Amino acid sequence: MIARGTAKRETFFAGRKSCFTRICGCPPFLLAQLFSFLNVGALRVSFRSLGVGYPPGGDRRLLQQMDSTGARQGFRGKVAELAVASAVLLIATALAYVALVRQLADRDSVTHTHIVLEKLGAVRSNVAEAESAERGYLLHGDDAYLAPYGQAVRDLRRNISDLRRLTGDNPVQHDTLKLLDRLVAAKLEFLDQRIQARYQQRTGTSVSGAQEGPGRQVREEVNLLLAAIKEEEDRLMVQRSGALQSSASKTKMTMGVLAGLSFIFIFSAGLIVQKEIAARARVEEQFRSLLEFAPDSIVVVNQKDEIVLVNAQTEKVFGYSRRELFRQSADMLMSQHFRQQHPGLRTQLFGDPKARLRSAGLELCCLRKDGTEFPVEISLAPLETAEGRLVSCAIRDITDRKQIQEALRRQAEEVERHRSELALSNVELIAANHELESFSYSVSHDLRAPLRTIDGFSLALLEDCGEKLDAQGRGYLHRVRAATQRMGLLIDDILNLSRVTRSEMRHERVDLSDIAKSILGDLAIAQPGRHAEVRIKERLHAMGDPHLLHIVLENLLGNAWKFTSKMETAHIQFDQAPSSGTTIFFVRDDGAGFDSAHAERLFGAFQRLHDKDEFPGTGIGLATVQRIVHRHGGRIWAKGAVGGGATFYFTLAQTRR
Amino acid sequence: MEGKVILLVEDNADDELLTLRALKRNNIKNEVVVARDGVQALEYLLGEGNTGGHSIAPLPEVILLDLKLPKLDGLEVLRRLRADGRTKLLPIVILTSSDEERDRIGGYNLGANSYVRKPVDFEQFTETVRQLGLYWLVLNEGPPLRRS
Secondary structure, three states: OHHHHHHHHHHHHHHHHHHHHHHHHOHHHHHHHHHHHHHHHHHHHHHHHHOOOOOOOHHHHHHHHHOHHHHHHHHHHHHHHHHHHHHHHHHHHHHHHHHHHHHHHHHHHHHHHHHHHHHHHHHHHHHHHHHHHHHHHHHHOOHHHHHHHHHHHHHHHHHHHHHHHHOOOOHHHHHHHHHHHHHHHHHHHHHHHHHHHHHHHHOOOOOOOOOOOOHHHHHHHHHHHHHHHHHHHHHHHHHHHHHHHHHHHHHHHHHHHHHHHHHHHHHHHHHHHHHHHHHHHHHHHHHHHHHHOOOOEEEEEOOOOEEEEEOHHHHHHHOOOHHHHOOOEHHHHEOHHHHHHOHHHHHHHHHOOOOOOOEEEEEEEEEOOOOOEEEEEEEEEEEEEOOEEEEEEEEEEOHHHHHHHHHHHHHHHHHHHHHHHHHHHHHHHHHHHHHHHHHHHHHHHHHHHHHHHHHHHHHHHHHHHHHHOOHHHHHHHHHHHHHHHHHHHHHHHHHHHHHHHHOOOOOEEEEHHHHHHHHHHHHHHHOOOOOEEEEEOOOOEEEEOHHHHHHHHHHHHHHHHHHOOOOOOEEEEEEEEOOOOOOEEEEEEOOOOOOHHHHHHHHOOOOOOOOOOOOOOOOOHHHHHHHHHHHOOOOEEEEEOOOOOEEEEEEOOOOOO | OOOOEEEEEOOOHHHHHHHHHHHHHOOOOOEEEEEOOHHHHHHHHHOOOOOOOOOOOOOOOEEEEOOOOOOOOHHHHHHHHHHOOOOOOOOEEEEEOOOOHHHHHHHHHOOOOEEEEOOOOHHHHHHHHHHHHHHHHHHOOOOOOOOO
């Protein structure tokens, strides 16, 4: 039985040897690889859960953690790796179990051999005891020796029977035992005969002849057989002890591997769990921070209208501490006015779970701890939680916005007021302009008619009654006529000045050089006796009203012509001055010039720096010129000296208005 | 030239006198009919209302029309004359003190044949009248107008 068992186990191990060896048999290198794989896997799992695998981290990590799909995928991955790890552990455990079972079997067979050897010893001593008792009886004939003898024989028989049972599965031992059995039987028969003979001798029957004989030989044979059996068992003992030692060491190794694997898995699992917990804590912290430091006040209210959660902004805005608000009615944050005026709305907002809770941009009024009220915009969102429906209220203080709106409204009002004032002014201006137009129209018609009458009848008087007047009288009449005509000129110039201001302006490209040439040409024709050297720069262009610019040059060149009338040869120049910005035009003459101290007065209406008899004029020309230049967005100035000529500079805006 | 009538529409008696003097001094001997306001001018030309001092006489060769007139101003008179078939083609010279742009534009718009500003200087005025007489009474061939 023992031998067969051994054979079976060897077959079993032979069949699985490759597998076993691969995993446990020659393990250090392969196992190290396996561990490193598992360990790396475990770390990878933990890294994934932390999102470290997707650097650089923050936002991406948060987004990934917020993304439930990603979380599910991570979870599936972890389950798979956990299954692999569990399978590895299971296989290792199974192998350890098998090794243990084998070790136990080996130990059993060693024990078995020990028992067999013990029994062999017992048989040997039983035989000796039986012989000794028999010899004693033979010598003394005392019955007292018979009892030990019987005991020894019974023990012997029992032990042999035991041996046969114990070695029943070993055919070699079985045959040897059969022989032993026979020899022992023969020996016992011999001993029985001698005891029988002694018994008869004591009772008169002789015992001789029965001494010694084959007895000694039998005993030696028995001893030889016993020695043979022992030798076989000793051989088995050695074999089995070796097997036991081997299986024990394998068991130890397998257990060691198992323990190692378990440690690594548990350690890795612990690491993963720890990092997962840390990651979750971070996410929670982030979300908590989002809520806590949100720019709006966040108040979470339960179905009983009790405040269950507030953030820092709420404390800051309302002036309550969290402790004061917790489990209090949300009413305490609402203004009295709102509570009274909008109970229905309030119920809808906070009480009735069936109401449509999602809303945005509700403008309401809230109440601070100090009793002041402030306008807010509230957005509500329902939260379904394990504790039931909660309502999250995002409350934004819109005091600033309201103030800005109010300021804007006031500004708009102001603007509107200014606008209407402007409109009114415009109406007044239009009326004034209208009036001015009527005025100049009247001037044009009504002031000139009497002058014509005065002049006309003065001349009629001179023509019809000239002889009746002396030279002095006729001189007076000439003065009347001269004054009248001068008045006519003044009126014309004033009308021109007012027209310059009132007339519609055109904007087009004007060739100033051409205009200057034509004006000076006309002047030369009007006074053919004058000698003048005229220099006009070619192609001087400007943007402006051609008619008005004509008036400008007419006046400036006319002045130059006029104030050089005393010169033998007049020098008149029209050109542009070097300038980095706006073009500066100038008209220069070498005539009478003017006192530069009075340069400012040149452009005032009716201002004259020369005697009107010396240089005739109304004093309105330069005022008109200045007005035109100003209307073009330019400016005009003059340089000159008495007797040193004059230069008039002017600019015109470059851009079209 | 002798039978040609000049209609002077002028409210200012001084101007009327001076104009007549200027005509006389230029030897323009045509009959000059004077209307003192727009209404009189229209009565003379179109016979509106009851007949006044003047009988419905031959149409003038030229009208010298002032603009600032009582009752109906010169531009209105011009408009009505141009609206009437009988006077539609009648030569009308605006003779006025003003050279206001709106008057000039208004006058030409309504069909004035000429626009002359009266100078303050009477010598110049006399010369102006002389040239007007020469042009409109001598040089110019008027339209064939006959009162129907």
